[in-house]
Amino acid sequence: MKDQVANNTRKFFKNKVPELLMYAGCSENGLLSGHDLSAPKVSGSKKNSAESLIFRVDMSLQYVQAIKLALNTMPPLYKQVIELTYFKHLKMFQIAKQIGYAERTIxxxxxxxxxxxxxxxxxxxxxxxxxxxxxIDLTKTKEVA
Structure with missing residues (x-):
């Protein structure tokens, strides 16, 4: 059985990140760029659907910013493999060829x-x-994404 934290993270990148990017109004390229994604914070009040949507957009922007910052603090190889896998959608052999490592090593x-x-x-x-x-706690031992 695969490691649960890694599995949670894999599912997060495949299922949740595209949704967050959609609500945040940015693309995968925007996430990987140097642009600042911060925006004014909005109250979490959910009195009506418009406020609820604004809250969802605001939270999505915060999560996207957190993804970007987390990636930027990772070792360069880790960051590159994650970006090529989940944002550029390359296959393992393509990643290996691009970064010069054996496919098995990756x-x-x-x-x-x-x-x-x-x-x-x-x-x-x-x-x-x-x-x-x-x-969003991907380190939990139960499925979260």
Whole structure:
């Protein structure tokens, strides 16, 4: 059985990140660029659907910013493999060829890279002031994404 934290992170990149990018109004390229994604914070009040949508957009922007910051604090190889896998959608052999490592080496290290991202993503969310109840915790041993 695969490591649960790595599996949570894999599912997060495949399922949740595209949704967050859509609500944040940016593309995968925007996430990987040097542009600042911060925006004014909006009250979390959910009195009506318009406020609820604004809150969702605001939270998505915060999560996208947290993803970007977590990636930027990772070792360059880890960051590159994650970006090529989940944002450029390359196959393992294409990644290996592009970065000059054996395909097997990357495959054997991928769970470690995903776990490293999960830990950094959790820490960055807390540092950005995302409330505990809203933090996406990929390090939990149950499925979260």
């Amino acid at each position: 495959a054997n290290s991928k769970n470690k890279m995903l776990k490293e991202f999960a830990i950094r993503f959790f820490a960055v969310q807390a540092r950005l002031g995302i409330e505990d109840k809203d933090i």
